[in-house]
Amino acid sequence: MTQPPPGYPEYPEYPQQSAQIPPQYPQQQPQQPTYPQTPYTYPQAPQGSAPIPPQYPQTPPQAPLTPPAQAPAPAPAAKPAPSEDPNHPNHINTDARRVHIASQQRHTDATAVGNLLLYLPNFLCSLAVVGLFSAFFGKLAFVVILLWLASGALVFHRPTESALARRLLHLRYPTPQERAKIEPVWREVTARAGVEGRNYELWVEDSNGLNAVAAAGHIVGVTRFALNELPNGELAAVMAHELGHHVGGHAWSGLLGYWYALPGRMAWRVLKAVSVVAFHVSRAFGCFGVAFVVMIVGGLAFATISTLYGLPLLILGVPYALAAVGRRAELRADEHAAALGFAPMLASVLDKLHQGEQHEQAAQTARNGGVPVEESALSKLLSSHPDYHTRLHHLQQYLQPQRPY
Template sequence: MNAHIRRESESESAGPVLVTRRTRFSVLIGDLVVSLPSVVLSGWLIWGLSALVGDWLVVVAALVWPVSGACVLLVSVLITGATAQASRSASPEHAEVVAAWAAVAAVARIDESRYTPWVHDVATVNGEMHGYATLGRHIVVTRRAVDVFTRGELRAVLAHELGHQLLGYMWLRMLIKWYRGPADLLFALAVGVVSKVASLLQVGPRWIAHRLYRGPRPVILLGVLVVAIVPTAAVLGSGWALLAVSTRFLGLPTALAVVVAIVAQPVARARLSQWREYGADRVAVELGYGQDLRGVLRRLQADWDAIPDEQRLLAPLFHTHPSPDSRRRAVVALDPRRHPATADDQPS
């Protein structure tokens, strides 16, 4: 724990930073590695499609595509800043969030003006999150978080989002997301085809979950293996054209490696995202909000339990967040002396 979180020199920031350079560098390398195949494929798609129109469009794409990310960053910062300003003037909860943030900044010994807190006027983000960090050093919580959480729990959420900011390179994540966009869209279309085929055949995740989820583990694994044959066939069929074109330019072994890397990316990205969540939780615990964070996670577990079984079945592989129970056990393990485990923190 202490090997990953410590102070850095005062000369580099307005206050001590709680995440080491090594951890931030690991996040940087992880983001680059897990998205590199999609970034390369996206550039290839952009220039390949441009070549179908004419050589002049290839030249335009070669000039515009590499610098388009800078424009996206600028627009994102401007939109986030405008949204934050509107929220500060319109949200009655803003003063409460500012006060909570001032307390967190004091504990972290950083200048509170380095980051801008504001309230997003929604119940949850993407149906589950109650806070997030953005470009431009903004720390955001939802209106429901202010209404539902206690004062200490609200500070724990803000401390967690501070952890995301301290993990760094949010601008790079935005750039990577933009430059891998065309390949992600292509992959989403392929997944949509697979889901549609599985739905028509009525052998999708819901079928597995309803019949096998509560059965013996060997039966579950056997059922998943059998049912996966049809979606797998659909994936192979939809990706055959891409593989054939790739083979022509790259050779069969390289093309197969590229396809496998692209297909494996969702799992790798999910694992990296989950690792970042644990890292942000670690910052909140180091700031002394471990017990309050456990309270937040207990509340989130109720929402998690309401997710249909078929979605929770594959959540450990593809979900961007670990389950609240897993995070809560990790919080207890980080500081068992200061926050002794209770019955509800034990593995189920």
């Protein structure tokens, strides 16, 4: 070992060789815990009791003398009414959707104009009657005539329309349940027509007949039968037909003409009643009395005709002309409903009306002893509605499938 220089401490001594002792590992595996070796003894059955076999009946059971009562068969499901059956072929979807409102809500077609022109003779006769009546008011006679002329505006007055609907047409407001049925249908009809449906009022007639009405300027009424028995597609076709009367101006023009013809009609009824009474009184005086009354009535009629330039003679033909215009207006309203896509539904409604008419004719024939009751030609000319064959014929162009272009 090298000696350190003088003045320095001695180097520390290090071991020359260090033997590394390996770690000690366990030589034996750890023993598993021991459990008790006592075997399990199962419980012993009691020695003094032998198992008893089950007892079975020696004789077969007797069948009951009366068969057990069977449970009643479930009643068949009630068939939904046509108005509530979504699987009906004439059912339509009335879900709310976007609506395009047309810029022109109404117009006055040729039938409406013709209706007003045909009422002109009645209007002039009524004006003459009002003029004679106003003579009793002296200086206020002109005011009375002006008030009568201005009274035509009441046709478009909502409270007056409601009064007419209740008193003359026997309509009423729908109940909440009826409104829940009729409003979605009306919304679908007006949506297809591009018309604001809120401008019109919906009414119901307590009737068991299939009918509807368009009155005044804003009233659409349907019967209770049509509301509850028709599928919503057929009800929509009926309401689309009535909307056609409003859109074409048929409803307001007819009511306006009827309003201004009332004084003349009332005067005619008074003259007719007076003539009948005078004729019956004159019969008490024999032939001389009858001849006298005939001369008086004939003289008044001739004076009236000559004074009014034959106008009363035109009035005799007005009912037939108005009936012809009314039949044309019905066909126009049918075309309006068919153009909105309700042609099949409207044809089904017309078929039902035709069947109802045939049943009524059969009942009248039975009451008449089997002799059929035929409608006269004059009554056909006075009918305001065309026959069902004519109406169905005009619908054929809308019922035929469209050819592809």
